[in-house]
Amino acid sequence: MVSAVDEHFLKEWRRIQNVAVSDEGPVEVRLRQVINPGLKVTDRCVSCHITMGAGEGSVRGAKLLAPHKPVFHDPAEYGCTVCHGGQGLATEKAESHGDVHFWPEPMLPARYSYAGCGTCHAPLNVPSREPYQRAVSAFERLDCYACHRVEGRGGTIRPDGGGMEGPDLSKAGLTGYDREWYPKHVEKMQKAPLKAWKMSFSTILDEDRALLDAYLATCVGASRLVEAKAMFHTAGCLGCHKVSGVGGDSGPDLSRAGYKDPGLTDFSHVNGPATLANWQAEHLRSPLSIVVGSQMPSLGMSDRDIEQLVLYTLSLRRRELPISYVPKDRMRALRFGEREFAVDGATVYGTFCAGCHGLAGSGVRSAGLASFPSIANPDLLERVSDEFLANTIRHGRPGRRMPAWGDMESGIRPEEIRAVVTYLRSLSGVTHKPESVPPRWVKADSASGKALFASACAGCHGAQGEGGEAPALNNQVLLASATDTYLVETIGRGRRGTVMQGFLDPSPARRTLAGTEIESVVAFIRTWEKKQP
């Protein structure tokens, strides 16, 4: 009896429906649900949030009866949990919002709502932050908002224009747009009888047009998610983590990180609430204090950057879907090999390299980890050829954390590697000085080099050149790519801005080496090289 009374009179959703009123009068009190077998959705959320159900938009009553803001995916068809998470089968607030024991998928917090798009979608061609912001501001600067609307902004009708309005571009990146838009705009402007065209459109420079195209490619109706993804493509996360089969192997696969079960997550070192979002934020702030023995460098990011990365991480959901529901973007990535990141050098660098080598290529030092080399160093770039750089990216540093990006299925494609090399050059502004001597010209006594190495180099590079605080020198890929001039110059002149000082420079603090001594050291280093069979 008690239970029956509870079932029939005390349920919260019954009380909500009891006071709710639609245009036709009080609503019928019954269990409401949205069922979508294709998406495996049975969502009873509409028992309380009545207005989101089919044909019930006019119901009024409480705050939670506010209608859903206009979206492409009607909740009455797609259900609620696909985007928002939570427990659709439940009929009580705490249980359905999912923040209870034994429910692996609590609702996404409202400020991370756009992460829900990641259940099905994967925005493509997203640049890293800096190019993205340039593209966004180009759209604004060139006053495209005057006629076009993007996510509810812009597209005002000109007072004297008599109804001129360009198409809504919110989803131009998803649906595609006319690539010939610029000549057509120009033609219209010249022919247009209306003053509005002349006033609001003028010629656009080629580079600005490229920016606009880059911007349009990212227009998928979820700019906050794209912005967050741009941050993800800036922080170099794919250098260690894989997402949908792209990225490195040394960290956990993040393809479904947004579905990480809070119940199976260790919150013992996390300050603040035991939510996945908070865990991710605290972890990004300082990986080693959350996960014992973590090999992830601390990136020293601002709260805003972290917020965006958390949003993107939460969006990594990629639910398995029946084929009819797989969206175009994901299909293009899966079946046609399109990239989720833009393939310009800055973005590829930001996507794969920045996590270890730093946002500006100046290397990263992180507590408990070997330091990561500064690869935009002008001393380095002056001495190495583009081929050397490409080779290093392609074959990595076996035995160290640098993977062989060109040899991995999940790695970087040849044209992308070329773009990164060009980008690296542009970072320092230094060109390679071609060498006039053959690659292997040093002929010196490796035995005396051995003693010199032990006293001058082994402290940082390891007794066998295996690397320590400084890079490994016995690395076969390095030895194959590096010319003798490169080694001699690097030892002699050092690398500015790093611990590696030139050994030719006089110093009161440590020993120096004469030219011939440096050659002996190089000869000794060469003894580690395994001859190609």
Add this chain to the structure above:
Amino acid sequence: MTPAEKPPDGLREFAENLKAAPRHIYETAFRGGTPATDRTRSTFIFGNVFLHLHSVRVHRWTLRWSTTMGLGIMTTSAFLITLITGVMLMFYYKPFPEAAYDSMKDIHFVVPTGRFIRNIHRWAANVMVVAVILHMTRAFYTASYRKPREYNWLIGLGLLVVTLGLSFTGYLLPWDQLAYWAITIGSNIAQSPREVTDAIGITQWFDPGGIQKLLLLGSDVVGPEALIRFYLLHVMLLPLALAALMGVHFWRIRKDGGLARPADADARLGPPPAGTYPIFTEAPQRTYQLAAIVKGRTPAVNNGPENTVPSMPHLFYAELGVFMLTVLICLALALVSDAPLKELANPNVPENPAKAPWYFLGLQELVSFSAFMGGIGVPAIVLLGLGLIPYLDREKEGTGQWFGGPGGWPLVRRSIFVGLGSTLLVETLVIRFGWLREWFPHIPQLIITAINPATILTTVYALYSLWLIRRHHSTRAGAMGLFTCFLCGFLVLTIIGTYFRGPNWVFYWSPGDWPKH
């Protein structure tokens, strides 16, 4: 002939019959009439197919609270409750992996009173397991298994096994993490004879463990095949087996002369107190004709009926009282505590610790040392020993009395100390210092199978029991010692397994000390 007068008569008759129909239906259903006299009280029972398993009259000793404590009826009541609630749950339950979990959620959230019904079902099942164990304990300590009730004791053992089977098969049905991993553990225990066959290298020719697991799961892992098997067992085969065995169990009570009572029960009871319902309201009109052809100790043969009272109302009211108490217990527990439902079963994310249902945690504790001995060897020895008791103890002293027999309560008390002491000592040593595998990593498995806490405790109990037999010159004394020891062992191991074992089956004082993943 006056045809004009006839029709009103027919109509009146029809109307009267219609009016009397409810009364007639009642009278034809309960032919004896109101149970007010000895005769009608008797017909009330033997005229009813469900009640006539009872004898018409019952000895006053049986009705004493301390004789049974109502535990058998409590078990039966719990079974009836699970039966009714179980059938109700079957209307909504879908026995296929993910659908099963979703239907649990539906039962929990939208089926009217579904959550409550499920809670009752779960609690009644637990009450049934507890009550059946206590019932067996009662039957043992009152030496009720003795002649002529030996066979009924065996039926009772069968009922114990089927009850545990029912509870275990029901455990998988929600298809959540708890269920999935508990059943995975269970099926691995079924596979544990491999521990021996592997050790002597004959698994590829003779693999009883693998066959047992395959029979149980219908596959190598817990999957849809296992679920449908468990479902079939849970809702059909085992309940039918249980009902059949229960029928035999009850019928046997009657045939074996009612419940066991001391030989001098009549003397000890004394004359019935004044005001007791008259024992005989009328002189018997017939002699017991069957006595000539039926051999045995039916209630009326060789015994005077003086100390018996009619089952209706004395016995039935007591039974009804126990039934209502059981219902009350189940309802109260169901109101305050929800049956667990964890995450959807996920074969890729093992629960740690994965624990079997609580009544198997004592065994799981032993299994952690040797799967074969803990899971198959010792339980088989225990069941065999329990089954043999009535055939080895042919004594007469103390039948029908609590702790009856040589030694009595002091012996049981000492045995409790021995049982608790030895189990706690062995567990303490093992938890503190580890076991053979930690000391000699390369020791052959067969040695561990032969020497582990399970076998050591069994041996200690057995030696203690043999010593008791010699000292008291009585098998009953040994049996009481052994039974008490095993009961204490079961208790200690179950408590350790339930409350003090954490991830990787490591000992922790409280779950708060468990490492966080």
